[in-house]
Amino acid sequence: MSGADSLPDDLEGVRESLIEWYRRDHRDFPWRRTDDPYAILVSEVMSQQTQLERVEEAWAAFLERWPDAEALAAADRSAVVGFWTDHSLGYNNRAKYLHEAARQVGEEFGGEFPEEPDDLRELQGVGPYTANAVASFAFDNGDAVVDTNVKRVLYRAFDVPDDDSAFEETAGELMPAGESRVWNNAIMELGGVACRKTPRCDEAGCPWREWCRAYETGDFTAPDVPTQPTFEGSRRQKRGRAIRVLKEYDELPLDELGPRVRVDYGGETGEEWLRGLVSDLADDGLVEIEGDRVRLRR
Template structure:
């Protein structure tokens, strides 16, 4: 279902959706050093560097930059040519970002007495700081931001909640999902989901995606997205559904054939194209491989992992 503006109806139990994601993130996530700081300057440097550079490559550049200019005061006092040379030497993309960062440090020192603004609106006054970067710094340094919406987050929302490919819709859905006053952990978590589990080639089961039970793409097998116009070859394949069967049977001692079907795809219909005959073919393949066994009892079929 969708509302009057075409935004899909979100799961009724949003607390469960939120809790599942935060628990997944806090249990294990990529340990980038800027995730261990709440210093707005250090966060800003990481955000500017990350705009055009892979995160693994940003880490040493970020550490070297802060060794050279550890505070806004140090950066503001530096020769701009030295800052630009550092940027170029570390292959961090357009050099004007280095110039803007140097200028922003001067603004913090001269216009804000060395203290950063703490909300997205105030942060946007800094040179070179656009809406996304302002919101990220407000979120990660001050826990005072709005829901972050970047390419990865759009991909997650499009797949998980069947969101329309529309920036306003993405913003409304992201805002509805984020728990009030928890922008730091939430925005880190949803971006981690997009970077680790829901990439262009998703790794739903391998990464233990916490939204599988609600995810439209996971249920239908259609993993296209705004930045993934063609279905990845693995997604929707028999191999993927075989993996789902094995995972589900690992969580349950045994399952009725139809109950299993409804759990692995939302459009399962016993008499339909993706019904009992289709599912029985998958189960038989897994049985031939020695992975599962099935038992016909009465009018039903019960499937379990082979022990």
């Protein structure tokens, strides 16, 4: 049985109830009030590893500093990476990719964002999900979004098998034609507010309760979700700590920086390890290395 085979017969009722629920009351994130593809791309990249509530402040500050793709492309890459680090927005590569994507918009697309998902994927660091999200929310021109929240909703509500192709088929069948902006926002909101890991069906007024298999049976298991790498003790954490130490001291020799970055400095996590770490930071334009001394780049 394919995923779409498990959908209720009353598809129009399912669609209308969700859209009405979303329009009546939803979280009012600022990127939901714009159709600017640049602003939406920034929000999507920031949201990949950060809770939406925490993204709001960083998103507003980023757009104030670099209000459009042209401004971002003209920025020093180290400033963009530094902003990313300062706001704890996850892997710095995402900042570098966003900076490169802004350059591509200007040089390869004549300053205009592409509107089709396939064309958006030409931008550095933009994968299928992000391309589809930007196409949906900026141009109302996307396919059905399938993220972790959407998978959980479909798995519970309609007993869709835990299989990517089944999720994609079902999501595509459910989405009303030509309404990707409101639909994708609505179904992700359903997963983020009502059909969470611990469900809040009645509290959130889930509009799909009358059709939902999980609500009927009380079985709220969810599909397997890949585990995220642990931040505590990670290389990313140590990079951030090195930057914070150098902000305090401005410049330090390696043998003084090392113990301040990690308490177990020495041996396999000694100077060779530290040189690799600060070399990565230098490649990102965040620090400068001169002999055995490291300074924060100004």
